[in-house]
Amino acid sequence: MLPRNVPRRGSIVFTKLVGDFIKPHWGVGRRSFFTSRSASFPQTASDHERGDDEYANVDWDNLGFRLTATDYMYIMKCSQDDEFSQGQLSRYGNIELSPSAGVLNYGQGLFEGLKAYRKVNGSGLLVFRPEENARRMQIGADRMCMPAPSVDQFVDAVKQTVLANKRWIPPPGKGSLYVRPLLLGSGPVLGLAPASEYTFLVYAAPVGNYFKEGLEPINLIVEDETFRASPGGTGGVKTITNYAPVLKAQLQAKKKGFTDILFLDSEDKKYLEEASSCNIFILKNGVLSTPSTRGTILAGITRGSIIEIARDLGYQVEERLVSVEELFDAEEVFTTGTAVVVAPVSSITYRGQRYKYNCGGDAVSRRLYKALVAIQIGQVEDKKGWTAEMD
């Protein structure tokens, strides 16, 4: 048998760690598997170096939104026309792919993003609405001709990944563990067709604030030359192919000092869609409005949660076409997303004109942010059943 870091014929080796699977004790149940971690997980040099501390050695006060490699990832595979069955945790590391993998050649891939928190009161971990991400991945998989894990499989994989990387979850108030599930066409394919094999993978990284502004208000610019999505396209699903095309406009905007771009619809070029990785809301005359999901924007889980929270707090919320001109006299604008949570927008620039919004302590966006975060970190009772709790 070849040593692990020697390339096998026909594969690109991106890895030193392929095949280093951790075999969970399936028979004894999830809880006892993880509570007997030291018995179940192989001891490595790094285990000894780091000891078995509750927290990894991370500067928790300076977490940005960047990759910090953690200990474990979860992998599950299935062939085309088959169903995913049992997956496994493995050491976090690179993966091996055929040069003709569907994902590399034709972009057959999806990703998700969700967060796990340490409960602010007492012990325990909370994952926010993992079933919603599972369902969204299923919708995306159908669009991209891929088999998807069941909701239970998805949620179980997320929980396993979170528990296995528990020491990387920031202390309460310092950030969260960002969990990134992927669904990839990993099998080889030459002519354009669905791949022959699929890989579902979950990894995680501790994160702080998404924008460099931290919790400070952000500045957007309306992009009216590049379009993110078009009717009949894939804007409404979280396919990997939606993101690289955004980079050029995003980098140009950042060079000019803006935090992010705000996209318009590609047909009329006048209706708000979303920012590069978050949804948008405006407040006018006490009414909150957000663009309706018509297949060209992502139905954000944070967007849905904020709509519900806002209605519970007595605000009127409309999901409809929102014209760019409504930005001219809006009182507030804010964006929502797993990574950004709720980010107040200080200004939006459109055709050289800068429009400013209320981001003060009295802003509705701040109220909504606090209400959402309180549920996410277990500060208030979760009456909606949105959080999945683990020990």
Ligand SMILES: Cc1ncc(COP(=O)(O)O)c(C=O)c1O
């Ligand atoms: C394009 C886009 N819009 C909106 C969102 C916000 O979605 P969510 O609230 O589910 O994170 C994301 C992030 O996933 C995104 O990539």
